[in-house]
Amino acid sequence: MKIFNTLTRQKEDFKPIEPGKIRMYVCGPTVYNYIHLGNARSAIAFDTIRRYFEFKGYQVTYVSNFTDVDDRMIQEARREKITVPQLADRFITAFLKDTAALNIEPASLHPRATHEIDAIIAFIQVLIAKGAAYEADGDVYFRTRSFPNYGQLSGQNIEALENGASEHVDPVEQARKEDPLDFALWKARKRSDEIAWPSPWSLGRPGWHIECSVMSTKYLGDTIDIHGGGEDLEFPHHENEIAQSEAKTGKTFVHYWMHNGFVTVGPEAQKMSKSLHNFVTVHDLLKSVEPQTLRFFMASVQYRRPINYSLNNLKQATIILDRFQQAFQTAQFRLTKDGQSVVSPELKEMIDRTEKQFVSAMDDDFNVQNALSAIYDLLPVMNQHLTEKTVDLAQVKRFCQDLSSWLRVFGVTLKQETTALKENDDHVQKLLAARKKARQEKDWDRSDELREQLERLGVHVQDTPQGMRWTRD
Template sequence: MYLYNTLTGRKEEFTPSEPGRVRMYVCGPTTYNYIHLGNARPLVVFDTLRRYLEYRNYDVLYVQNFTDIDDKVINRAREEGVGALSLAERYIEEFFRDADALNVKRASLYPRVSQHIDDIIATIEELIRRGFAYEAGGDVYFEVEKFPAYGRLSKRTPGEMRAGARVEVNTAKRNPLDFALWKAASPGEPAWDSPWGPGRPGWHIECSTMALKYLGPGFDIHGGGADLIFPHHENEIAQAEAGTGCPFARFWLHNGFITVNQEKMSKSKGNFFLVRDITSRFRPLAVRLFLLATHYRSPIDFDDTGLLAAEKGLERLENTRRLLREARCHLSPSNSSTGNGADGAVLAGRIEELRREFMAALDDDFNTARALAVLYDLAREINTYLAGMTGQEAGVVSKAATVFEELGENVLGLFGSPRQQADDNLLDGLMDIILSIRQEARQRRDWATADAIRDRLKDLGIILEDTPRGTRWKKS
């Protein structure tokens, strides 16, 4: 498996530092609003990477933080007249609603900044002790010039970093690039006691501290959006490596931006779209497919056309999955020899061939776009086999169903949570009953009843197809 490492600027073979186990940290949201599509992309990308690593039999320790105390949280709480931590708690709950809708698996751990203040203070004290940080009027800053490797991740020169950094004019700093580890409390803001007086952590120190606490130095993968490379991830590396003397993370993976009319989606430009709003118009799993249909390092230009295409693509995959379930219900191992052995052998071979192609795509810098194309190929091969008039073999159908579920749901997460799948199973059962009643009406030549059932189902968005092998249904 090869992954593009932002730190080295090239694809490298990935092997975890501990055999059979992957330690992975992904930056989570600042909890002051609902998540937007730009937030959702790393959620889906790294959830899918985690799923694939587990499919390859790795035990994955996956940590994602919540920044529940920050300038944005404080300002929003002040606007709403509520406590900052109370506001953050509300948006953490809303985060899980959106993440669950996108079929994002729960992380192993969700550490919060507010619960790790003592750890953060200890990290800052160690940086001061080692000569990498200094106190100034109740604030504490990291001294960038003391860390010669600064800029290694972003590949920026000091001049470029000064131009690109969000630096406030502050005469207390020794260097404009020095960044806050601890901020002295302002009136009315949440604050915690520290050796430098009441205050709260800076943005960057929290991730370094929590990643090291739960994963240790030299963990395997650190992920996030490309917008975090500088200054956030650059600063994380500086803090962590200055404080421990050890490499921080081995592989740095960054997903590309989402653009709208070729402009980066962002709150400051007012061109961002909340996941909550998008999923009120499009199916959440189609949104997930939309985000996976482009290589994770490439930009995605957001528009309704792409989401409509994703909905159609999802319907194709769900139709194959439903046909497989129907076929398994009507076949048993005892009749497995009644099918066309030659056709079954061909499909069985193609299933293995396409599974290898699927894994090869993900092994080549996690190319979900190519893997998705392979899954469509597999669906087409399965549909052709199931449409054959010579019958199917139970063993082949079972193998097809197992592999299709593994790749489509276990890895890509496109078929939903167990609860969503239970709803699908209930719908399948109800449709079996309805189609059985309709078939009895057709056998009685009661065409009016049969047609009425068909038309009423069409009004509900379910299309019936009468074929020589029986009636099939699909969602429109």
């Protein structure tokens, strides 16, 4: 299996630290608002990656944090006249609800920065003791130049960084730093009404970068297999995480760095930004878009590529998803009808080949497009086979199982044909039975009338050589 490692900028053979086990950390959202499509993209990309590892039999420990204190959290809480933890609780609940709707598995652990203050302080103390950090007027800064490999992940040299370092910086912070390249690990509070925790240096709060180093090493160990996040986190966030973690432990922090591409919006493929007012939140979107469709659409683009969110692209994904669903239900229907089974070596060979293609595409840095094309190409063959008088029931059964487990990797749960009707549907059951009887008696007018009645209830009836088949919206 090959994974593109941002650190080396090439696809590398994947070797986990411990055979059969994967430890991965993915940077989570700052919880001051509903998640937008960019957050959803990252969560979906890494959930799909995690699901594929699980499909391959790996045991995955997946940690993803909540940044529940920072300048934006403080400002937003102040604006709404609530506390920072109240704001965080509200949007963590919303995050869990939105991600559940998108069928994103909860992380093995979702640590929160403000619940880790003691661990963060202890981590910073080690950095100070090692000379990698220093206190200045209640703040603590990382001594960037003390870390020789700084700039390695984002492929930048220290001189180039130096030139850009003095832009957009708070003048108070700037005056406290030994060097413009240094970054904050601990920030003394600026106002007496600001949320703060006691520390050896000041009443204050942790910087953003340090929380991920602390939570990753605390819950997954000094060295982990995979660290993921959006490509906008590559610099400075992940660069700083490497510097902090490796300066503390003296060990490699992460073996494989993975970054997902961004999301553009609309037919002109604009990048989402505050100034364009085109931040689409999942909360709003799910009022009009079916969650499974959105999930499938976002999972069907390889994680490193940009996603263009538009109604047209969403529609394309809906069509493909419907075809998978229809083929699955047709196959399921055929399995409920006993009949003579014939062996079809051709069909077996085609499913064998699809299984191989799916795995080799996904093994190639999660090439989901190729994996989906392989499955898609199997559909006409299967659909053709399902119209035959006798079918290979063993292969049809295998197709249903394979299709379910392949699509589960994409976060799609295929609907079972027989679970579409609910228990309290006596009325529908009676109509179906009446229609069956009408057809046996060749009373076509009555049969058509019953079909219309069922249609009005959202039940679609179809007559096949194997008998009557129904589906429901």
